[in-house]
Amino acid sequence: MVSHGIHRFWISAVIVAAMSVCAHARGTVIDDSNDSTAVVNHPSAIYRPFRPWPDNSHTRDSKVLVQEPIVNMQYHMGPVLTSAIHVYIIWYGTWKNSQKSIIRDFLSSISAPSPVPGPSVQQWWSTVQTYTDQTGANISASITVAGEHEDSHYSHGKVLSRLTVQEVIRSALAENKGTLPVNTKGGLYMVLTGEDVMMQDYCRAVCGFHYFTFPAKVGYTLPYAWIGNSGKSCPETCAYPFAIPQFMAAAMSPLKSPNNDVGVDGMVSVIGHELAEISSNPLINAWYAGENPSAPNEIADLCEGMYGPGAGGGYPGTVAVSKFGASYNMHGVRGRKFLVQWIWNSDLNSCQGPH
Numbered sequence: 623m624v625s626h627g628i629h630r631f632w633i634s635a636v637i638v639a640a641m642s643v644c645a646h647a648r649g650t651v652i653d654d655s656n657d658s659t660a661v662v663n664h665p666s667a668i669y670r671p672f673r674p675w676p677d678n679s680h681t682r683d684s685k686v687l688v689q690e691p692i693v694n695m696q697y698h699m700g701p702v703l704t705s706a707i708h709v710y711i712i713w714y715g716t717w718k719n720s721q722k723s724i725i726r727d728f729l730s731s732i733s734a735p736s737p738v739p740g741p742s743v744q745q746w747w748s749t750v751q752t753y754t755d756q757t758g759a760n761i762s763a764s765i766t767v768a769g770e771h772e773d774s775h776y777s778h779g780k781v782l783s784r785l786t787v788q789e790v791i792r793s794a795l796a797e798n799k800g801t802l803p804v805n806t807k808g809g810l811y812m813v814l815t816g817e818d819v820m821m822q823d824y825c826r827a828v829c830g831f832h833y834f835t836f837p838a839k840v841g842y843t844l845p846y847a848w849i850g851n852s853g854k855s856c857p858e859t860c861a862y863p864f865a866i867p868q869f870m871a872a873a874m875s876p877l878k879s880p881n882n883d884v885g886v887d888g889m890v891s892v893i894g895h896e897l898a899e900i901s902s903n904p905l906i907n908a909w910y911a912g913e914n915p916s917a918p919n920e921i922a923d924l925c926e927g928m929y930g931p932g933a934g935g936g937y938p939g940t941v942a943v944s945k946f947g948a949s950y951n952m953h954g955v956r957g958r959k960f961l962v963q964w965i966w967n968s969d970l971n972s973c974q975g976p977h
């Protein structure tokens with residue numbers, strides 16, 4: 623969703639806090655008296671996405687199913703990322719090598735050169751690839767980390783805003799020593815902030831967002847995303863279900879994260895969310911549902927908090943458990959495992975995991 627002109631990751635989770643109010647706001651009428659199980663097999667039924675915001679007073683049972691009869695995912699004629707996608711990472715603040723390696727491995731897993739056991743990250747991306755542009759060209763299957771830039775000295779401080787993120791990108795491009803080119807064809811700029819960096823609305827209403835840079839600020843229109851490591855600030859919100867908010871602690875325990883890093887493992891799913899949306903809606907005029915382009919439901923928004931069959935209302939769904947007790951739903955390169963949310967498949971009219 624978009625607020626102040628920026629796509630907001632997770633905002634639809636607020637819906638859970640006031641489920642029927644927001645549902646009405648989205649033009650959907652929810653009848654609480656209906657037996658929730660009755661809609662399980664309804665072809666257009668989806669699980670209401672979930673995000674446990676800290677001061678959520680919502681006390682409903684988990685696993686509540688909410689029927690959403692019409693998800694009108696529409697194409698609005700703008701471009702999608704059909705050329706090979708080049709991801710340029712800006713590591714802002716403090717990052718351990720082990721953390722960078724989890725994120726690089728996730729990104730490299732999307733178009734893994736050699737076969738990875740299923741369910742794989744590559745199979746997960748195949749849902750994103752079903753989205754096309756006006757010419758019928760699909761979103762690219764090829765994603766590579768094409769460049770990285772270190773901003774370990776917090777060039778714009780430890781508190782960022784939506785606009786200073788663009789300045790971080792501008793500075794990184796200006797400092798470019800060949801590693802961070804301006805790539806207007808398939809370039810995607812990802813500002814990843816370390817755990818001691820705060821962002822406007824972070825934890826309260828966003829875990830990540832995507833938009834495009836303004837020529838007046840950066841010199842070019844480049845799709846970009848910001849995602850923060852919530853490890854120290856709000857893992858119970860942005861690294862859920864590897865951390866659990868207080869009000870849910872009686873109902874469930876946190877899941878063990880697959881790469882032993884709650885903040886970064888949680889971030890991987892947000893990165894997946896933003897990548898899927900930036901690829902299908904890079905200029906906020908391609909694929910989204912809803913009437914309002916400043917508050918669209920994009921292809922990952924609709925499946926927030928869903929990681930496996932049966933997910934809904936805070937329950938992540940049935941997922942695999944490794945021999946070390948870690949929860950995951952897809953395999954990546956170098957034996958990695960990840961837990962990444964599902965993506966809306968507009969042909970099936972439902973959320974879909976790796977297949």
Ligand SMILES: *[C@@H]1O[C@H](CO)[C@@H](O)[C@H](O)[C@H]1NC(C)=O
Nearest residue numbers: 653655656657660661664689
């Ligand atoms: C219960 O849901 C069905 C669709 O599954 C709907 O047609 C019906 O109107 C709902 N019940 C009530 C009391 O509104």
Ligand SMILES: *[C@@H]1O[C@H](CO)[C@@H](O)[C@H](O)[C@H]1NC(C)=O
Nearest residue numbers: 748751752753754759760969
């Ligand atoms: C391209 O998109 C079409 C339409 O959604 C889909 O049927 C086809 O499978 C996609 N191709 C790939 C390679 O994903």
